Amino acid sequence: MDRVPVLKIGDILLVSIQIDMEDQVALQLQEDLADRIVATGCHGVIIDISALDIVDSFVGRTLATIAAVSRVLDAETVVVGMRPAVAITLVELGLQLPGIRTALNVELGMDLLARERGDDDGDDGDDVEGTDTPAVSTP
Amino acid sequence: MNERIEVTSDRDVVRVRQLVRTLAVAVKLSLVDQTKLVTAASELARNTLVYGGGGSVEVSPAENGRRKGIRIVFADNGPGIADLDLAFTDGYTTGGGLGLGLSGARRLVDEFDIVTAVGEGTTITVTKWCR
Numbered sequence: 330m331d332r333v334p335v336l337k338i339g340d341i342l343l344v345s346i347q348i349d350m351e352d353q354v355a356l357q358l359q360e361d362l363a364d365r366i367v368a369t370g371c372h373g374v375i376i377d378i379s380a381l382d383i384v385d386s387f388v389g390r391t392l393a394t395i396a397a398v399s400r401v402l403d404a405e406t407v408v409v410g411m412r413p414a415v416a417i418t419l420v421e422l423g424l425q426l427p428g429i430r431t432a433l434n435v436e437l438g439m440d441l442l443a444r445e446r447g448d449d450d451g452d453d454g455d456d457v458e459g460t461d462t463p464a465v466s467t468p
Numbered sequence: 469m470n471e472r473i474e475v476t477s478d479r480d481v482v483r484v485r486q487l488v489r490t491l492a493v494a495v496k497l498s499l500v501d502q503t504k505l506v507t508a509a510s511e512l513a514r515n516t517l518v519y520g521g522g523g524s525v526e527v528s529p530a531e532n533g534r535r536k537g538i539r540i541v542f543a544d545n546g547p548g549i550a551d552l553d554l555a556f557t558d559g560y561t562t563g564g565g566l567g568l569g570l571s572g573a574r575r576l577v578d579e580f581d582i583v584t585a586v587g588e589g590t591t592i593t594v595t596k597w598c599r
């Protein structure tokens with residue numbers, strides 16, 4: 330069975346889904362991510378789905394579960410890179426992805442996480458502190 | 469060029485998605501329509517596997533005058549669906565899913581036909597036409 334790699338970049342776990350996942354592979358990713366969040370203490374997860382040409386209700390539910398589990402483990406999840414045709418189809422399918430934050434690409438996802446984390450730390454809303462994102466460019 | 473896939477595992481659902489994509493590209497469905505059809509096929513093939521206990525998926529080009537399209541038939545000999553209205557209700561699931569497969573798939577295609585009998589099985593035929 331294929332396995333989707335989870336990369337640690339600074340305080341963030343980055344997952345770039347590059348394959349058409351069998352359902353079991355998606356469930357394995359869900360478990361792997363929970364383990365890695367606990368093992369690393371990372372506070373942010375970015376899931377890049379720019380290579381996915383569809384998101385059906387199973388993958389959608391997996392993404393929603395990952396986001397919910399991450400939150401319980403004190404990590405925020407951002408799904409990035411959804412293709413326009415996938416977004417249109419998701420809406421018509423009726424999938425709302427509750428509780429999932431989205432951004433257009435990895436870089437904007439990192440900005441979003443940094444901002445949120447900055448606010449969470451209770452600083453005075455000064456975003457500058459949170460913008461020291463690691464140098465990673467969109468694939 | 470009818471193509472048939474026996475669906476008995478997760479892997480076969482992936483094969484269905486890939487086959488439908490290939491044929492949808494061949495008849496020149498638009499990108500959005502390809503995406504809708506492949507998504508619908510993924511939902512219905514998973515239902516064939518999970519609820520129908522496995523079955524078959526047959527994909528073929530369709531023609532209606534000058535219009536071209538793709539027709540897909542999902543067939544299983546599983547338990548059938550007793551209450552279709554309920555099964556097509558958004559959010560209704562007996563398997564812990566999101567309950568969007570049947571209702572969502574119907575929205576994503578141009579034609580949707582279902583024949584089901586309790587204890588005998590379910591056959592769903594969908595068609596997507598080029599615009």
Ligand SMILES: Nc1ncnc2c1ncn2[C@@H]1O[C@H](COP(=O)(O)OP(=O)(O)O)[C@@H](O)[C@H]1O
Binds near residue numbers: 520548
């Ligand atoms: N091929 C099938 N055979 C028997 N029952 C089915 C079949 N397809 C769907 N169903 C029933 O219809 C319900 C709704 O299906 P669906 O909308 O795909 O939602 P989900 O897959 O999330 O349960 C299923 O939970 C199941 O009870």
Ligand SMILES: [Mg+2]
Binds near residue numbers: 511514515565568569
């Ligand atoms: Mg389903």
